[in-house]
Amino acid sequence: xxxxxxxxxxxxxxxxxFSLLAGNSPAAAGGHxxxxxxxxxxxxxxxxxxxDYSVTxxxxxxxxxxxxxxxxxxxxxxxxxxxxxxxxxxxxxWGWVTVVLTPDEKLIARHLINAQRDGKPxxxxxxxxxxxxxxxxxxxRGLAMLERYEIIRRDPSRGGAGYAVLPHYIxxxxxxxxxxxxxxxxxxxxxxxx
Amino acid sequence: MLLVSSKFADQKVVVDDSSPDGTARIHxxxxxxxxxxxxxxxxxVFAGGG
Numbered sequence: 307x308x309x310x311x312x313x314x315x316x317x318x319x320x321x322x323x324f325s326l327l328a329g330n331s332p333a334a335a336g337g338h339x340x341x342x343x344x345x346x347x348x349x350x351x352x353x354x355x356x357x358d359y360s361v362t363x364x365x366x367x368x369x370x371x372x373x374x375x376x377x378x379x380x381x382x383x384x385x386x387x388x389x390x391x392x393x394x395x396x397x398x399x400w401g402w403v404t405v406v407l408t409p410d411e412k413l414i415a416r417h418l419i420n421a422q423r424d425g426k427p428x429x430x431x432x433x434x435x436x437x438x439x440x441x442x443x444x445x446x447r448g449l450a451m452l453e454r455y456e457i458i459r460r461d462p463s464r465g466g467a468g469y470a471v472l473p474h475y476i477x478x479x480x481x482x483x484x485x486x487x488x489x490x491x492x493x494x495x496x497x498x499x500x
Numbered sequence: 501m502l503l504v505s506s507k508f509a510d511q512k513v514v515v516d517d518s519s520p521d522g523t524a525r526i527h528x529x530x531x532x533x534x535x536x537x538x539x540x541x542x543x544x545v546f547a548g549g550g
Contacts, residue, residue, distance in 0.1 A: 358503055358507065359503070409516065409518070409525075412518075413518060413523045413525075416522075416523055417523050420522070420523075437523045438523045438525075439525060485518075485520060486516070486517065486518065487515060487516075487517050488515065488516040488517070489503070489513060489514070489515055490513070490514040490515075490516070491508060491511060491512075491513060492511040492512045492513070493511075499503070
């Protein structure tokens, strides 16, 4: 029986091995690639999650690896996390929402949710700002981020700031979605716990 | 709280939290496992367990 050339066999094996490696690379899967700095943030999170009950959020991880604050970068990393629950059991246990939002965004969401759930008029920008101790520009940025994650959607018919909360998020208490317990240690380490 | 009184009982720990039912922010500082400050003043800290 004729033998296959050794060189061809190696080539096929090499392609197969490369495919396996590529398939196992979380930062390249699903057509949503992370840049090098973003991958550093993700690596930090995957290592941190679960230690000391940690459900550390993207904003803290960006700070920890030395990235300046950026809503766009944070959203890019957060979107990746949203699409990849296989990254860590923390995501499967607690959901992606709690690790992609900042405390400010969680409070803004809760203010909108509480009003909608209780059948109250939608709060205005000024009312949200007053309730969560932020200025109106910060509220606009927070609302924009919640809209990008499809937690809220534009709905001028609701009045107020003109947003409606999507039904899935009205009763969020079984999950950690909009809770935060942020810990800062004397040495500077910051993390969120569940 | 478990971490504050065990693993981190030898250091200062700051916890930023919020009222789960509302949107009030809570800022609590522990030093060597003991409560140092809590804001707002109406914050109730339950310290129990073994």
